Amino acid sequence: DARVTQTPRHKVTEMGQEVTMRCQPILGHNTVFWYRQTMMQGLELLAYFRNRAPLDDSGMPKDRFSAEMPDATLATLKIQPSEPRDSAVYFCASGLWGGGGQPQHFGDGTRLSIL
Amino acid sequence: AQSVTQLDSQVPVFEEAPVELRCNYSSSVSVYLFWYVQYPNQGLQLLLKYLSGSTLVKGINGFEAEFNKSQTSFHLRKPSVHISDTAEYFCAVSGDQGAQKLVFGQGTRLTINP
Numbered sequence: 019d020a021r022v023t024q025t026p027r028h029k030v031t032e033m034g035q036e037v038t039m040r041c042q043p044i045l046g047h048n049t050v051f052w053y054r055q056t057m058m059q060g061l062e063l064l065a066y067f068r069n070r071a072p073l074d075d076s077g078m079p080k081d082r083f084s085a086e087m088p089d090a091t092l093a094t095l096k097i098q099p100s101e102p103r104d105s106a107v108y109f110c111a112s113g114l115w116g117g118g119g120q121p122q123h124f125g126d127g128t129r130l131s132i133l
Numbered sequence: 134a135q136s137v138t139q140l141d142s143q144v145p146v147f148e149e150a151p152v153e154l155r156c157n158y159s160s161s162v163s164v165y166l167f168w169y170v171q172y173p174n175q176g177l178q179l180l181l182k183y184l185s186g187s188t189l190v191k192g193i194n195g196f197e198a199e200f201n202k203s204q205t206s207f208h209l210r211k212p213s214v215h216i217s218d219t220a221e222y223f224c225a226v227s228g229d230q231g232a233q234k235l236v237f238g239q240g241t242r243l244t245i246n247p
Contacts, residue, residue, distance in 0.1 A: 061237045119165035119184040124176030
């Protein structure tokens with residue numbers, strides 16, 4: 019059963035440090051999404067890619083966040099410098115572009131705590 | 134623009150009782166509708182989806198949902214819940230083809246009491 023893999027599952031670090039989260043989408047999927055989940059804001063879409071090209075990153079704070087897809091099997095989300103308000107669970111999801119109503123498949127998330 | 138409203142933030146029910154989780158959406162275009170479930174410390178898992186055709190959609194774990202275009206609703210139901218159904222449930226809408234971005238509701242926390 020194919021799954022989206024996210025690493026690390028948990029990350030605790032101090033304010034000001036760089037944080038890198040990684041995602042391996044399901045093989046063959048050509049769309050990748052990054053979400054952030056908090057109690058206050060719920061699920062927020064940060065950015066998404068199609069065929070490795072960024073389509074929309076309007077949900078992402080540009081000054082400290084960056085998202086890339088170095089190749090089709092790896093997506094990264096970086097925060098530099100990190101701040102306590104970035105503490106959240108970050109999810110990656112992948113899917114197929116094309117055809118009606120293709121669902122997104124989610125990883126188990128990276129739980130990030132910034133002290 | 135699309136939006137999703139889940140009318141109940143928390144729903145407590147007793148085991149083996151029926152449950153309905155309510156979802157209303159707004160969209161100016163044809164929509165695809167989804168229900169996802171999130172168990173503790175896990176990602177979201179697809180329960181079911183409505184694309185077209187029959188307005189009653191059956192999903193995994195005994196859940197079903199009914200699409201009502203006139204009421205712009207997509208309520209999720211299960212006739213008899215189990216302790217293992219305790220989770221957060223999210224309704225989502227997508228207005229285009231493919232795995233385009235989803236607009237999620239705020240979620241409904243379903244708690245099953247013995």
